[in-house]
Amino acid sequence: MTHAKTTYQFEDLLDKHQLKKTAPRLRVLSMMYSKNTATSQPDLESVMHDIDRVTLYRILNVFEEKGIIHKVFDLNGTANYAICHSNCGAHKHHDEHVHFNCTNCKNVYCLNELTLPALNLPGGFKAEGFTLYASGLCSKCSKKAN
Template sequence: MAQVKNNYQFEDMLQKHNLKKTAPRLRVLSMMYSKNTATSQPDLESVMNDIDRVTLYRILNTFEEKGIIHKVFDLNGTANYAVCHSDCKENHHHDEHLHFNCTACKNVYCINELNMPRLTLPAGFEPQAFTLYASGLCPKCSKKGAARVN
């Protein structure tokens, strides 16, 4: 479910991450927090046509560096962005959760409710990131498919 925040909370978030409170940054935060799926830059561009492509790219890049959002790839290899947990920090993400790609609607979901297995690598390997993907049908698409069968 999408997290509900108001503009004051977004302003506090930007201040906490030492970022200027600009209207485009606040709009991007508001849009991303209103969704329960990850979203791509092209999708954001289509609904935020008053923010140019370069500015939007810079905002997303800055938010990712600051630990506000994290990048996840969909089944086509397109970068999508999702809101981070509060324990993410600048240049150090804790987004070790399942990323679910729906094969019907193409949405990407962050599934935080699962307990992730502990990752044990052979000697000499030092993991810096961990990503786990699954694909199939999301609840909405599963329900649509079941309705068509009945």
Template sequence: MENKTERFEKLLVKNGLKRTAPRLQVLEILSGRDSATSQPYLEQVMGKDADRVTLYRVLQAFEEKGIIHKVLDQQGTANYAICSDGCSAHEHHDEHVHFNCDNCHKIYCLDTVKIPALKVPAGFKVEHLNLIATGLCANCSDKVN
């Protein structure tokens, strides 16, 4: 299998972004997690490796290019996850469900779950859907029992 860092480098180049340390580090961190990652967490993990401002700008650039997508949790905090392949700057295929665990507070991207069609009042034209479910994730509901 191809080297992970190499893959990230290609991803950056493909999107016209320079291969820099903070950017690779963000991709590294995000790819190593099974749920969306909050900005404060990223900030903490990166520590003094990168300025807070740089992190803002990296995340913003990634989002614009469709490399990552942003989910807001119940508190309005930004969380980020690497997009699955379908995404690009033009089209964010982000129509999957996000699951917010009340217990461990992880945010899962349930890529497999499709949002059912929705009947809206006449005149309304739906472009995107953003569905956030809250409750207990598989891990946590296991532990409770």
């Protein structure tokens, strides 16, 4: 995929969510889509030196509110962000999948391909979403350990 086509797709995504197409928003989307792991705000700050901390915080916040990204916590309790599926919307996330925390490299992976069991709650309870965490060695770290 060419850079121009990627930028065009990110602009469409921002249009879909009624967000202005700013250079910082497009850069954050590009960075997040290029990773196969969730990423934290400090990690983004370390590679996006021209976007200040407050602007980055606001971008992540509005992306989460609009259903573009979702928040997942790592083993240290640090918030990480990952791209949502297309069926997420404003204030309504549908990212009920396993989040895998690697105990070696500390990366957080969204395992979207795993089917989760039905959640049978007691009477009167109504789930609006849930998160399932697993921890251990990711495929890269597991290969290195062998």
